[in-house]
Amino acid sequence: MSNLTKLTRVSLWLWSTLGVLSLVAVWQWMSHLYSPVFVPSPRETIVAMVGLLRAPENRTHVYSSFYRILLSLTIMSVTSIALGVMSGFNPWIQQLLKPLKDILLAIPPVALSLLVIFIFGVGTVQTVTIAVMLAFPLLYGAVLSAVRSVDRDMLEMLRAFEVGKTLQLREAYLPAVLSAVMPSMVLAAGLTVRLMIMAEIIVGMGTGIGHALSLARVHMATDDIFAWMIVMIVAVLTIEGGLLYLVKKYLLTWQAGR
Amino acid sequence: MLEFTQVTKSFSKRVILDNISFRLENSRVLAILGPSGIGKTTILRLAAGTLKSDTGAVLSDHQRVGYIFQEPRLLPWRSALANVALVLKGSKVLTGKDQVERAMLMLKRLGLEGFENHYPAQLSGGMRQRVAIARAFVIEPGLLLMDEPFTGLDLGLKASLQQMLLELLAWRPTAMIYVTHDPMDAVLLADAAIILTGAPGRITARINFDLPREHRDQLYIHDQAMKLTRILVESPDPFAKQLPID
Numbered sequence: 281m282s283n284l285t286k287l288t289r290v291s292l293w294l295w296s297t298l299g300v301l302s303l304v305a306v307w308q309w310m311s312h313l314y315s316p317v318f319v320p321s322p323r324e325t326i327v328a329m330v331g332l333l334r335a336p337e338n339r340t341h342v343y344s345s346f347y348r349i350l351l352s353l354t355i356m357s358v359t360s361i362a363l364g365v366m367s368g369f370n371p372w373i374q375q376l377l378k379p380l381k382d383i384l385l386a387i388p389p390v391a392l393s394l395l396v397i398f399i400f401g402v403g404t405v406q407t408v409t410i411a412v413m414l415a416f417p418l419l420y421g422a423v424l425s426a427v428r429s430v431d432r433d434m435l436e437m438l439r440a441f442e443v444g445k446t447l448q449l450r451e452a453y454l455p456a457v458l459s460a461v462m463p464s465m466v467l468a469a470g471l472t473v474r475l476m477i478m479a480e481i482i483v484g485m486g487t488g489i490g491h492a493l494s495l496a497r498v499h500m501a502t503d504d505i506f507a508w509m510i511v512m513i514v515a516v517l518t519i520e521g522g523l524l525y526l527v528k529k530y531l532l533t534w535q536a537g538r
Numbered sequence: 539m540l541e542f543t544q545v546t547k548s549f550s551k552r553v554i555l556d557n558i559s560f561r562l563e564n565s566r567v568l569a570i571l572g573p574s575g576i577g578k579t580t581i582l583r584l585a586a587g588t589l590k591s592d593t594g595a596v597l598s599d600h601q602r603v604g605y606i607f608q609e610p611r612l613l614p615w616r617s618a619l620a621n622v623a624l625v626l627k628g629s630k631v632l633t634g635k636d637q638v639e640r641a642m643l644m645l646k647r648l649g650l651e652g653f654e655n656h657y658p659a660q661l662s663g664g665m666r667q668r669v670a671i672a673r674a675f676v677i678e679p680g681l682l683l684m685d686e687p688f689t690g691l692d693l694g695l696k697a698s699l700q701q702m703l704l705e706l707l708a709w710r711p712t713a714m715i716y717v718t719h720d721p722m723d724a725v726l727l728a729d730a731a732i733i734l735t736g737a738p739g740r741i742t743a744r745i746n747f748d749l750p751r752e753h754r755d756q757l758y759i760h761d762q763a764m765k766l767t768r769i770l771v772e773s774p775d776p777f778a779k780q781l782p783i784d
Contacts, residue, residue, distance in 0.1 A: 433609070434613065436583075437607065437611040439588050440586045440588055440603065440605040441603075441604075441624075441625040441677070442628060443624065443627070443628065444627075444628055447628070451613060451616070451624060452613065455613070459615070533657070534616075534657040534658075534659065
C-alpha cells in the first residue's frame with residue numbers, strides 16, 4: 281500500500297465508500313419493500329443503536345462480551361502459538377494433536393456448543409471454551425506451518441556461527457512465525473468475536489451482546505437486532521483493523537524496498 | 539590447523555564424499571574446485587561442524603569459524619548493524635555496547651558507514667554481500683569458510699569484493715577454505731587448490747601455488763588457472779547423462 285500514489289489511494293477509498301453506499305441503498309430499498317417489523321430502515325436502525333448504547337444495561341452487555349472476547353483471544357493465541365510451536369518442532373506432538381484439530385475443524389459450531397452446555401452447563405467459562413475451541417485450529421495450523429517453513433538456510437547460518445538455541449528462537453523463529461501468522465491472527469480474531477456472540481446466544485448467557493440479541497428476537501425488535509449487528513460489525517472491523525495496522529507497521533519496516 | 543583424515547559422507551545411503559584427506563595450516567588459503575553437486579559445500583559444512591562425517595575424522599583447533607555463503611543469508615527483520623552484531627552475542631568477553639561498536643567498525647571498514655540502520659531489503663546485492671563478509675570477519679575467525687560468495691555478481695562488483703577480501707586477509711591473516719567454480723578466482727586468492735571429481739567425490743589433484751599472492755602477475759594467474767582448467771575439463775562429468783545409442 282505504501283507504494284501506491286496518493287491519487288490511487290483516494291480512488292480506492294472512493295470505490296470502497298461507493299461499495300458501502302450501495303449496500304445502504306439496497307437496505308433502504310428493502311425497508312420500503314417489507315414492513316419495518318421485518319426490515320427497519322437505516323435511519324430507524326441508527327436511532328435504535330443510539331438508544332441502545334445510551335441504556336446502562338446495554339453498555340454492561342457490550343463490556344461483558346468484550347471481556348469474554350478478550351479472554352478468548354488471549355487464551356486462544358497463547359495455546360495455539362505454544363502448541364503450534366511445539367508441534368512444529370516435534371512431529372510426535374503434531375500427530376498427537378492432529379485428531380483434535382481435525383475434529384474441531386469438522387464439527388459444526390452449534391453441535392460443539394450444545395455439547396459443552398450439556399456437559400458443563402451455562403457460564404462465562406463455557407462460552408470462552410466454545411470460542412477458543414472453534415478458533416484454535418485456524419491459528420494453530422498457521423503457527424505449525426510457519427514453524428515448519430522457517431528458512432533452513434538461515435538456521436544453518438546461525439548454527440555455523442554457533443548462535444545459541446534461545447537466540448535462534450528469538451532471532452529466526454519468532455519474527456518468521458509472527459510475520460507468517462499475523463494474517464491468520466487477524467482472521468482468528470474476527471472469527472472469535474462472531475463465535476463469542478453465537479456462543480452467548482446458544483449458551484443462553486444472562487449478559488452480553490448475544491443475550492441482548494436473544495431478547496430483541498423474543499420481542500420481535502428487528503431494529504434492535506440490526507443495531508446490534510452494526511455494533512458487532514464495528515467491533516470486528518475495529519479489532520481486525522487494529523491488528524492489521526500493527527501487522528503492516530511491523531512488516532513494512534523491514535520489507536520496505538522489496 | 540584443520541585436518542580431514544579419510545572422511546566419507548553419505549546422504550540417504552548415497553555416498554557423496556569418499557576418502558577425503560587434506561590439512562590446512564593456519565593463515566593458509568585452500569581453494570576447492572569441482573563440478574556442481576560433487577560435495578564441495580558438504581566439505582565446508584563438515585569443517586563448520588554443522589555436519590558430522592560418517593567415517594574418518596575432522597580435526598580443528600580453530601575456536602571461531604566464519605562462514606560466507608553464496609547468498610548473504612541476512613536476517614531480513616534486522617538492520618545491517620544488528621545482523622553483524624548478532625554473531626557476537628554469545629561472547630562472554632564483550633559487553634553489548636562493545637559488540638555494537640565492533641560491528642560498526644567492521645561495517646566502516648567495508649565501506650558501509652551510513653547504511654548500518656538499513657534493512658537488507660533496502661541494500662543492493664553487493665552491499666548485502668559486504669554485510670555478510672563483515673559478519674564473518676567481526677568474530678575474528680581462525681578459520682573462514684567461503685562458498686562461492688561471488689557467484690551471480692557482475693564482474694566489476696566481483697573484482698571489488700575480491701580486492702576487499704584480499705585486504706581483509708592481509709589485515710587479519712585467517713585460514714580459509716574457498717569453494718569456487720572459477721580457476722582464476724582460486725589462483726587469485728588461494729595458496730593451494732584441490733580438485734574433486736567423480737561420484738562419489740574424491741580428491742584427484744592437489745596444486746600448490748608457490749608464488750606468494752602479492753607477487754602473482756596476470757601471466758602467473760593465467761598459467762596456473764589453465765592448469766586447473768585442464769584437469770577439470772579432462773575429468774569426466776559424473777552427472778552427465780549417457781545419451782542412448784541407436
